[in-house]
Amino acid sequence: MSQIENTKVQALISAAKDGFNKAYAPYSQFRVGAAALTANGKIVKGCNVENASYGLTVCAERNCLAQGVIAGEQRFTAMVIYTNQEKLTPPCGACRQVIAEFLAPEALVMAVNNNNNSQQWTVSELLPDAFTPQDLLTNKEII
Numbered sequence: 001m002s003q004i005e006n007t008k009v010q011a012l013i014s015a016a017k018d019g020f021n022k023a024y025a026p027y028s029q030f031r032v033g034a035a036a037l038t039a040n041g042k043i044v045k046g047c048n049v050e051n052a053s054y055g056l057t058v059c060a061e062r063n064c065l066a067q068g069v070i071a072g073e074q075r076f077t078a079m080v081i082y083t084n085q086e087k088l089t090p091p092c093g094a095c096r097q098v099i100a101e102f103l104a105p106e107a108l109v110m111a112v113n114n115n116n117n118s119q120q121w122t123v124s125e126l127l128p129d130a131f132t133p134q135d136l137l138t139n140k141e142i143i
């Protein structure tokens with residue numbers, strides 16, 4: 001995350017770890033925490049929240065961004081996803097779409113684990129040619 005200050009990256013990892021510790025994952029036991037940096041330099045976090053009706057589960061990444069929106073933030077510049085998995089956890093397809101709604105294509109998403117291994121992608125690497133709010137605006141111009 002070279003374009004983000006190192007202290008901010010450390011703060012994001014720590015917030016994502018907090019999220020991980022709050023995860024509600026009684027069915028999969030697969031705990032995930034996420035944290036995002038807002039365009040104003042604030043940090044918001046989330047965790048996965050599972051449900052007895054399995055399909056209603058919401059991932060950490062989407063909960064994190066929803067927490068940001070509730071806090072009045074709609075632009076984010078980076079996201080960290082924290083797990084205790086040796087194989088680093090990338091965001092699922094549904095989360096990639098929601099990430100593309102709120103983070104710019106060049107923004108960074110980093111997966112980190114409890115051994116401090118990490119891997120990072122840009123939003124456009126995760127979801128090339130994303131369908132975004134701009135596509136809706138273009139459509140309005142045509143109408």
Ligand SMILES: O=c1ccn([C@H]2C[C@H](O)[C@@H](CO)O2)c(=O)[nH]1
Nearest residue numbers: 028030032048059060090091092
């Ligand atoms: O990037 C990911 C991948 C999975 N999960 C959650 C959903 C479910 O609760 C559990 C297993 O898929 O992990 C996330 O929160 N984020």
Ligand SMILES: [Zn+2]
Nearest residue numbers: 059091092095
């Ligand atoms: Zn997801």
